[in-house]
Amino acid sequence: MKPKIAFFDFASCEGCQLQVVNLEAEMLDVIGAVDIVQFREAMTEKSDDYAIAFVEGSITREKDIPRLKKIREQAAILVALGACACIGGVNCLKNFQPLEDVRKYVYGDKADWYETFAARPIDAVVPVDYYIHGCPIHKDEFVKVTKALLLGKKPEIPTYPVCVECKRTGNVCVFELGLTCLGPITRAGCGAWCPTYRDNCAGCRGLVPDPNTNAEKEVLKKYGLTVEQAISQFRIFLGYSEVAK
């Protein structure tokens, strides 16, 4: 029997689910291998009988918690999908401002209608079995993790930094092009997506397991950033982690 899988979203732009919808070439194979029972972004049918849950988005409200817990109870395997779910992502930018203010400038005079609390990744609420990193996720990595799940095998997700993939690609380091970059402390797996197009890595795949953040601050300083500017770079995606504090 094909495993039943379902997709869910919390605070997010849904770009990661869109990446799944965009699978094109592999989509038929995916559909052949699994049974998608719930996927708001792609279909209207909906069932709560699933074994694998892909959860996108970060947790930003009290009422997200019971919903996420229910998903966790049902799913044998829970996969965090994308930077918002894996590390809190850009949503955590609001954690550095008074929540009252944030609500006001987002919702204006309707601010009171919407509750909110500090944004957090889903593993701050429930245990997560696998992570598909990135903002947005990489289609190939979604397929790779799905295959590993089907085989009952641990997916090979790099523990080394983005610089490795820059080197394998033969890129000119963007520091040499006048930019600064979080690649040396960011988990690889995207194929050095941004530096390959001569942009800096902003850390969307989260930190490597043993990041040398002091060295990163030193290097950023050497390339002309102040400590505050360095911290604000960290906050784009890594706001939930210690390095951004």
Next chain:
Amino acid sequence: MTFRTIEKKNFPPFIEKLMPAMEVVGVREKVEGKYEFALLESPSQLCLDYDVTLLSPKKYFLPPRETLLKFRTGKTVSCEAVLASKPLAIIGVHPYDLKAIAQLDRIFADANSDEHYRKKRQDAVIIGSDIRRSSPYAFCKSMNSATVQEGFDLFLTDIGEGYVVAVGTQKGQDLLAQWATSRAATKEEVAKRSEIQEKIPYLFSLNTLTTPYDELPRLLTDHAASKLFDELAEKCFSCGSCNLVCPTCYCFDVQDEMALNLSEGERFRLWDGCLLEGFAQVATGENFREDRAERIRHRIFRKGKYIYEKYGEHGCVGCGRCASACLPDIANPVEIFNRLKEGK
């Protein structure tokens, strides 16, 4: 060694003629002042007046990612080696990279006979060229690799009016005979070539080892417990850049990947490096070099001792790529060796 001369006007046509017959790779400017080995679309893209390339030509023999075999599982299990290779000419390889390739040949072709490497190597013809500008970090004089007399099929020295071509192998000679308009070099031209080459090591006078080449292993043995490795470790990202850009680093990781139908898949290898945290980790999760300092020491010992003890030459050719790739500026072997010597 025989020497031929190709007049300057006959050089672009030579490359042009090669192009339909094989893949022709040469040094090209990637962004201002940064060079790479890449496919040539026209002879005018070739630059022989470069300091150093981002990656060495190693990438053509040991690609960053390479499929080794394809397999099928299920009732009948089968697997088939994938040996992808095409005739290839690489133009403009500097002496230090020629030395590095010769070292890889010993390791991959002579000692272990890695078919994937060997096939690609056999299908390639290597055309070297002199260093005309030093890169800021290179110290190839100290590593005996500023000039070479072997390790190439052909080798170009620009003497102004033309190139004196040293013929290193039969393969080189055949290539020249088939595609180039050349003539025997005159005595004067060969003398001019020697004169040019004699000056090349002096390009590296500012970057030199304070320990003689053959004494590096002793130096390292004496300083195995140096605090310098801990000091460098404080700043190290474990990003492996120093390994991955190195022409003599050959480590790789092997992984299997299934297709979505879960009945077929492929085994591939990927560049790996001893500075990466997961490099020395084994199945139980045990890591033999868990500390950054241990990993840095291992790299330096590999560059200045282990390879020498096995092959009689160092695992570093002094290209300086590691030093320029290392953001915190701690990977430069000549600086590390010299600091150890000073006892700092």
